[in-house]
Amino acid sequence: MASPVFQSCAHHPDRRGFALCMSCRKVVCQECATTWDGVNHCRTCLESRGAAVLSRKRVRTWVGCAIFCVAAFAMTARGLAWSAAMLARLW
């Protein structure tokens, strides 16, 4: 495979290639390339990775919220019944 320097950017055909995206294997220019953990990525791949991480985080937050609400609901019901009965006993 020819060096990226001798090819043009996949997103900007008028620009010279600078790096090879390790996800999609496309040659990208200096502006489109981002080095992350020592590995080159193009902007599109980085955005789709970010979106996937965000959506996983969102799902985790919603699942956590649902579990918390169910647990808190059950605890509140028990606490309400117990405290009210104890209060009535004090009364």
Added chain:
Amino acid sequence: MTEDGALGLIDDAADAVGRLPEWVGLLWLTALPARLLLAFFCIRLIQLGSDAVHSGDWARRIAWLLLVAWLASLWGRQVFVRACRHAFQSERPASRALLRVPAREMAGHLAAALAIEALFWALLLTFVAPPFLLLAAGLAAPAAPAGGPGPLDSLREVWRGVGPAFRLIRLLILFGIAVPIAALNLHFFAHGVLWLAGGIASLDVTGWDGVLALANPAYAVLLFTGACLLLEPVWLAALTAHVERVRARGTGDDLRRWFAELRVGA
């Protein structure tokens, strides 16, 4: 917005509530089932007295029902807070779009309110924590939705909404005084209706004197419930005004508004 103290909050709240009669109606409608169930629960517990500890199954069933009704009231609270926020920012009447509460905001409010409610019932017998948890439960409606569905984030937003604590404590004391006054007003109103029914409509109301007496625990509980329901819109609107002021100070909106007023005045 008017002056910065607790009375200023009540002024703003009374002004907003006066402009939102239909939203107050919605708040009452959604809060009524939970309030009545709580009143019924309290009356029954008073009747059972020390035997209440042996009625665990019954108490748990009512507690579950009560919490389900309370969940519906949370939606009403959230809609009312949105209407109040609209009233603070604009003179125009609030649109029906406020009824559609985003799921993110509702989940944030639900998570924070459930956490506070669980703490409230767990710490009820300490007699010190419940007033502050009541305050936190009120603050959850205007503050927690900004935190999204994460329970920790929504609770953090409630904490951020506290702002100047002394203003909130003064507000709590003012409402603590207002509840018995509202209950007394309701009591006199009930007796006024009874007197009118006996005097003008010539109905036999002799049996009602015993029922509508403060010594009757069931009547006292209902009066207290009615007073809380009456004051709830003003309480929520005052807390919404408080949170809005704390946020405006945090973002610099208060200074921006002040400069705008100065520029208009110059």
